[in-house]
Amino acid sequence: MPSTAERIQKFGFKRWYERTLIESHAYLVTAFLGMILAFAAIELIGEHSGATHLLLGVVAAVVGTAIVGFGIQRYYRIWMLAESFGDRATCPQCRTYAAFNVTAASSAPDEDAATAGSTWLKVKCRKCGADWTM
Numbered sequence: 001m002p003s004t005a006e007r008i009q010k011f012g013f014k015r016w017y018e019r020t021l022i023e024s025h026a027y028l029v030t031a032f033l034g035m036i037l038a039f040a041a042i043e044l045i046g047e048h049s050g051a052t053h054l055l056l057g058v059v060a061a062v063v064g065t066a067i068v069g070f071g072i073q074r075y076y077r078i079w080m081l082a083e084s085f086g087d088r089a090t091c092p093q094c095r096t097y098a099a100f101n102v103t104a105a106s107s108a109p110d111e112d113a114a115t116a117g118s119t120w121l122k123v124k125c126r127k128c129g130a131d132w133t134m
């Protein structure tokens with residue numbers, strides 16, 4: 001999987017930002033589906049008519065809860081990364097938004113490992129040539 005810097009360079013910042021927000025919200029939807037599974041499982045536990053139903057309910061509740069935790073964590077982390085870069089995507093010199101080339105990047109391999117606080121990009125404005133760190 002290409003790094004965050006490679007993806008921004010390939011797609012351009014605006015498309016990367018849009019795709020990253022869509023990806024983060026897909027994880028939010030995943031978390032919501034996990035919540036529905038967990039609630040359905042709790043109902044199954046409450047109405048169980050045998051050990052098999054009880055076991056199935058407990059397993060589904062655990063799986064649903066795990067999906068909620070996973071989805072919420074991914075949603076938040078990816079969304080924060082996009083927002084963090086979005087806040088710094090304007091050239092400090094000419095105020096042009098999202099028109100830059102990536103010249104260097106921190107070593108975070110991709111959005112899975114990147115976090116808003118630990119990931120940076122050194123970029124160069126395509127309009128005026130100013131350098132700044134995102």
Ligand SMILES: [Zn+2]
Nearest residue numbers: 091094125128
């Ligand atoms: Zn500029």
